[in-house]
Amino acid sequence: MSCKRRRRCTSRIVERIGLAQPVLTDITRIEFDPQFSPGAYNAVNTCLRILPSEKVTLITDNACREIAASIAQELAKVGCSFKALVLEDLAPRPLAGLPREIAEDMETSDVSIFAVRVQTNELKSRMEMTSIVNRRRMRHAHMVNINRQIMLEGMRADFNHVDALSSKVMEIVGKAKEITGKTAAGCDFTGALNPDYRWLKTSGIISRDKWGNLPGGEIFTSPGEVNGVYVVDGVVGDYLCDKYGDLQYQPLTIRMQANRITEVFSENKGLEQDFWSYTHTDENSDRVGEFAIGTNIELTNIIGQILQDEKYPGIHIAFGNPYGEHTGAKWHSGTHIDVVGRNFDIWVDGRQIMKKGQFLIED
Numbered sequence: 001m002s003c004k005r006r007r008r009c010t011s012r013i014v015e016r017i018g019l020a021q022p023v024l025t026d027i028t029r030i031e032f033d034p035q036f037s038p039g040a041y042n043a044v045n046t047c048l049r050i051l052p053s054e055k056v057t058l059i060t061d062n063a064c065r066e067i068a069a070s071i072a073q074e075l076a077k078v079g080c081s082f083k084a085l086v087l088e089d090l091a092p093r094p095l096a097g098l099p100r101e102i103a104e105d106m107e108t109s110d111v112s113i114f115a116v117r118v119q120t121n122e123l124k125s126r127m128e129m130t131s132i133v134n135r136r137r138m139r140h141a142h143m144v145n146i147n148r149q150i151m152l153e154g155m156r157a158d159f160n161h162v163d164a165l166s167s168k169v170m171e172i173v174g175k176a177k178e179i180t181g182k183t184a185a186g187c188d189f190t191g192a193l194n195p196d197y198r199w200l201k202t203s204g205i206i207s208r209d210k211w212g213n214l215p216g217g218e219i220f221t222s223p224g225e226v227n228g229v230y231v232v233d234g235v236v237g238d239y240l241c242d243k244y245g246d247l248q249y250q251p252l253t254i255r256m257q258a259n260r261i262t263e264v265f266s267e268n269k270g271l272e273q274d275f276w277s278y279t280h281t282d283e284n285s286d287r288v289g290e291f292a293i294g295t296n297i298e299l300t301n302i303i304g305q306i307l308q309d310e311k312y313p314g315i316h317i318a319f320g321n322p323y324g325e326h327t328g329a330k331w332h333s334g335t336h337i338d339v340v341g342r343n344f345d346i347w348v349d350g351r352q353i354m355k356k357g358q359f360l361i362e363d
Helices: 036-046 064-076 102-106 123-136 149-154 159-173 237-243 270-279
Strands: 054-062 082-086 109-116 139-144 176-182 188-192 200-202 219-220 225-232 252-257 260-265 287-294 316-320 336-340 345-348 353-357
Touching: 036 064, 036 123, 036 139, 036 149, 036 159, 054 102, 064 082, 064 109, 064 149, 082 102, 102 123, 102 225, 109 123, 123 139, 149 237, 159 219, 159 270, 176 316, 188 316, 225 237, 237 270, 260 270
Parallel strands: 054 082, 054 109, 109 139
Antiparallel strands: 176 188, 176 345, 188 225, 200 219, 219 287, 225 252, 252 260, 287 316, 316 336, 345 353
């Protein structure tokens, strides 16, 4: 379809008392595809449930500013005060740290939204941001690498339905001792659970208790110990996701013993080396920090984007930071990278709750 024929709209936001305007790039005047609007409405009204009396910090970059503009329009409709900040206006990329202007604005906000395409070695800046979120108990939507496809698919999910299923899975795993995952591709591992660590639900309905990724749809904890083999025939996280995409035909095999990586292998030697280097950045980068079950049953396939793919039904794990402030884990890492597989069979203390990627407990 030509640019002339493509129907587009511009967010025209009427100035009102208390509306904080962007300093440089004016997000409110950026044109965006109107098909973004249902997902943006979901983010503002269903997931974050923003009130007219609240203040919001909206963080974006040049790559995602059309999506941010659609979100800004929904914020304006709510009638809340907000400030939109574009990373490239504030600091060179990749970010060495969180820009001061963002940190200062977050200190007076109730809600923050991060819709950014991340770059290599920017995890530190994101950790600084979520540290403010955690300290101030803000509702925070983490939309890392959000794109058009995710806005038209994952962000249109019925998150109330996803939340109900997530609660059912939480009831089953909450007191479990171990969870086993297997796939036809070769996954065969068991996670022994630590009763002192908490399970958390990030179903897309975001509260002050835990910030969440959008689109949502997972429950997670930090495991006591994981042993076995994880075959990544979906995606790997962080900046390696954009670099390598969907791994269905060139999977990455990870062997784990006593919660540590012992070996990685892939026919794609670049992926193999990059993943090994990433997971050996610090003393705990190779340690399983997250053990999660995706619960977004409205997702039908892996698309090669970690933000959405980690919500795909199945078990995904992450190496590095265990989010100890939430899970209760007592160790730390400066890195965090997720891995996602396809079509899982899952057993919780011997009870099968998933077969070939389909939950057996939904009804």
